[in-house]
Amino acid sequence: xxxxxxKNGRDGRLIVVSRDLSRFADASAVAPTLQxxxxxxxxxxxxxxxIADGLESGRLANQPFDPAxxxxxxxxxxxxxxxxxxxxxxxxVRQARGAEVPETFWTDPLMYQGISDVIIGPRDPxxxxxEAYGIDLEAEVVVVLGDVPMGxxxxxxxxxxxxxxxxxxxxxxxxxxxxxxxxxxxxxxxxSSAFSPVAVTPDELGKAWDGAKVDLPLLSxxxxxxxxxxxxxxxMTFDFPTLIMHATKTRALSAGTILGAGTVSNRDANGxxxxxxxxxxxxxxxxxxxRTVETILHGKPSTPxxxxxxxxxxxxxxxxxxxxxxAIDHEVVRYTPPK
Amino acid sequence: xxxxxxKNGRDGRLIVVSRDLSRFADASAVAPTLQxxxxxxxxxxxxxxxIADGLESGRLANQPFDPAxxxxxxxxxxxxxxxxxxxxxxxxVRQARGAEVPETFWTDPLMYQGISDVIIGPRDPxxxxxEAYGIDLEAEVVVVLGDVPMGxxxxxxxxxxxxxxxxxxxxxxxxxxxxxxxxxxxxxxxxSSAFSPVAVTPDELGKAWDGAKVDLPLLSxxxxxxxxxxxxxxxMTFDFPTLIMHATKTRALSAGTILGAGTVSNRDANGxxxxxxxxxxxxxxxxxxxRTVETILHGKPSTPxxxxxxxxxxxxxxxxxxxxxxAIDHEVVRYTPPK
Numbered sequence: 001x002x003x004x005x006x007k008n009g010r011d012g013r014l015i016v017v018s019r020d021l022s023r024f025a026d027a028s029a030v031a032p033t034l035q036x037x038x039x040x041x042x043x044x045x046x047x048x049x050x051i052a053d054g055l056e057s058g059r060l061a062n063q064p065f066d067p068a069x070x071x072x073x074x075x076x077x078x079x080x081x082x083x084x085x086x087x088x089x090x091x092x093v094r095q096a097r098g099a100e101v102p103e104t105f106w107t108d109p110l111m112y113q114g115i116s117d118v119i120i121g122p123r124d125p126x127x128x129x130x131e132a133y134g135i136d137l138e139a140e141v142v143v144v145l146g147d148v149p150m151g152x153x154x155x156x157x158x159x160x161x162x163x164x165x166x167x168x169x170x171x172x173x174x175x176x177x178x179x180x181x182x183x184x185x186x187x188x189x190x191x192s193s194a195f196s197p198v199a200v201t202p203d204e205l206g207k208a209w210d211g212a213k214v215d216l217p218l219l220s221x222x223x224x225x226x227x228x229x230x231x232x233x234x235x236m237t238f239d240f241p242t243l244i245m246h247a248t249k250t251r252a253l254s255a256g257t258i259l260g261a262g263t264v265s266n267r268d269a270n271g272x273x274x275x276x277x278x279x280x281x282x283x284x285x286x287x288x289x290x291r292t293v294e295t296i297l298h299g300k301p302s303t304p305x306x307x308x309x310x311x312x313x314x315x316x317x318x319x320x321x322x323x324x325x326x327a328i329d330h331e332v333v334r335y336t337p338p339k
Numbered sequence: 340x341x342x343x344x345x346k347n348g349r350d351g352r353l354i355v356v357s358r359d360l361s362r363f364a365d366a367s368a369v370a371p372t373l374q375x376x377x378x379x380x381x382x383x384x385x386x387x388x389x390i391a392d393g394l395e396s397g398r399l400a401n402q403p404f405d406p407a408x409x410x411x412x413x414x415x416x417x418x419x420x421x422x423x424x425x426x427x428x429x430x431x432v433r434q435a436r437g438a439e440v441p442e443t444f445w446t447d448p449l450m451y452q453g454i455s456d457v458i459i460g461p462r463d464p465x466x467x468x469x470e471a472y473g474i475d476l477e478a479e480v481v482v483v484l485g486d487v488p489m490g491x492x493x494x495x496x497x498x499x500x501x502x503x504x505x506x507x508x509x510x511x512x513x514x515x516x517x518x519x520x521x522x523x524x525x526x527x528x529x530x531s532s533a534f535s536p537v538a539v540t541p542d543e544l545g546k547a548w549d550g551a552k553v554d555l556p557l558l559s560x561x562x563x564x565x566x567x568x569x570x571x572x573x574x575m576t577f578d579f580p581t582l583i584m585h586a587t588k589t590r591a592l593s594a595g596t597i598l599g600a601g602t603v604s605n606r607d608a609n610g611x612x613x614x615x616x617x618x619x620x621x622x623x624x625x626x627x628x629x630r631t632v633e634t635i636l637h638g639k640p641s642t643p644x645x646x647x648x649x650x651x652x653x654x655x656x657x658x659x660x661x662x663x664x665x666a667i668d669h670e671v672v673r674y675t676p677p678k
Contacts, residue, residue: 010378010593039349076417076593077417078415078416078417078455078456079454079455079456081526084523108517108521110521110523111523111526112452112523112524112526113451113452113453113454113524113526114452115418115452115590116417116418117417117418117592117593117595117596118590118591118592118593127489128589129489129490129589133589149676149677150466150468150674150676151468151674151676152676153676172589175589178447180522180523181522182447182449183519183520183522183524184423184449184450184451184519184524184525185451185452185522185523185524185525186523186524187420187450187451187452187585187586188585188586188588188589188590189589191589191590192590192591246526246527247526247527249527250467250468250472250511250514250527250528250530251454251457251527251530251531252457252531253456253457254349254415254456254457256456257456335489335490337488337489337490337491337492338488
């Protein structure tokens with residue numbers, strides 16, 4: 001089943017989207033919003049599935065689906081936790097500045113709490129006041145959870161995964177070093193994120209979902225040019241249940257929590273840093289990684305960060321080349337504060 | 340006006356509480372929940388004020404107010420940002436371990452994003468699996484915001500402050516060093532917090548609120564013994580509007596955001612580390628600070644962290660000694676995961 005939220009007030013209006021992303025049916029009779037559906041998932045799921053079946057068979061009234069009319073599936077969420085599961089990415093960044101990767105990084109996940117009170121829509125502009133922030137994308141796979149108890153077991157963690165989405169975890173590279181030096185995590189350096197137009201139940205991924213990882217390439221583009229196509233299941237040091245268990249060590253997670261696995265990053269086939277797509281590699285899910293590889297190879301980065309007017313597109317296709325989640329596709333635009 | 344949320348579902352039921360905290364009137368006809376009221380504050384405020392006036396004059400049907408029946412005013416919130424505005428506290432901790440305080444700490448606020456998807460009630464137990472985490476309270480003053488635009492001016496920040504509350508920002512001291520070493524902020528080391536039973540509009544503080552700081556002592560007790568009574572307006576390096584402006588540098592904040600100023604901490608009258616209340620000082624708002632002062636004076640801490648069965652009480656009285664927010668009053672209890 002595929003779910004989305006039409007722009008409507010602060011929380012959107014819940015719709016069921018057809019598998020091919022061409023049509024939708026209203027679902028607000030089951031739950032007005034996706035958060036409301038997640039709050040009572042066991043009751044909502046069969047009724048939403050009924051709508052999805054009616055939509056696929058053409059029995060139900062439906063309308064053309066337009067991602068531009070969508071808010072984020074959860075336009076605001078009570079929690080957004082982002083892990084850094086692709087330790088390859090972290091190792092590269094450290095290699096570029098000549099730092100060691102502590103041994104614990106391979107056993108103890110990095111995870112931060114991000115902004116979830118203001119989430120931009122999948123086609124909304126990335127509004128920022130200054131290019132000098134070092135504006136970057138981060139293409140990631142995320143899951144949406146039901147309630148998870150404190151100290152969750154792996155089985156509870158697997159069961160808690162209700163939906164899967166993509167995210168552009170917008171990052172401001174030039175603000176990050178000073179914030180991380182303060183050790184309190186990202187505050188100004190991780191502004192509002194954008195999630196895919198559609199959130200899907202794990203069964204929509206078929207064999208590409210094993211309960212813990214998504215075995216498909218994650219596609220990123222800048223201004224229409226391919227940036228990355230690494231496979232989300234490869235080099236994923238910590239799978240989703242492991243990240244969920246990490247997050248619940250000292251607390252419960254409530255329904256609607258979004259949990260990400262961090263920038264997807266694959267090693268090159270020869271074990272070294274990934275190559276660009278132009279050079280026959282799988283590319284990168286963020287410009288910072290490309291710049292890091294450039295630094296390792298040539299002593300300094302040559303790829304700039306994003307500028308006003310640049311477009312970012314993030315998408316994932318199934319084995320038949322059909323988009324699963326719809327595309328995050330948006331432009332970086334200069335922000336001017338209201339008076 | 341004083342607002343609270345009776346325990347009811349995930350978001351509580353909104354009530355208006357009398358100034359003396361003895362009675363309440365239902366407010367769910369105005370807004371079912373406090374979040375709903377904050378989502379449309381300009382419309383809700385006059386109608387809630389009408390209920391408050393009716394309650395004070397005895398015209399309205401009312402019932403006895405019992406904080407034990409309360410959820411947190413916001414039982415779940417879309418954002419909980421906590422600054423560290425009392426740099427004295429940070430300086431002491433650093434002094435105890437022989438580290439310098441970077442000059443920027445006096446000009447660039449420390450702030451992290453905390454858990455807000457699961458907030459415990461003001462009388463609910465602090466459930467944790469292990470005393471060895473180093474369980475500690477942090478008594479703080481927090482504000483609840485309306486919508487704030489990205490790049491907010493000081494005037495916009497002042498206007499955004501809709502409500503004031505207290506918090507026990509429960510902290511797990513023995514988990515903090517390893518998490519801060521990872522630089523991604525607090526994740527496992529800051530579990531669910533508890534806020535005061537009642538959230539009040541700033542006018543309830545009278546002259547003790549100047550639009551930026553609360554000029555009253557914050558009272559903390561462990562097992563009935565006074566721990567601290569520092570004045571929240573004193574040694575507050577960053578006031579609330581400054582913290583709000585810091586948080587909005589690269590993003591908007593949405594209505595219902597909770598923003599804290601960190602553990603309240605006052606220097607001693609002689610300019611040195613604060614003394615205990617027993618020694619004629621103002622004491623501390625967390626055990627970590629007491630242990631830090633013990634370390635500075637005697638080479639090592641003598642006060643233990645909280646144990647199962649210990650009770651924490653946090654409250655603030657007005658000039659006449661009457662409780663403004665009601666008391667956070669709860670016990671540390673061993674958590675056993677569900678099967």
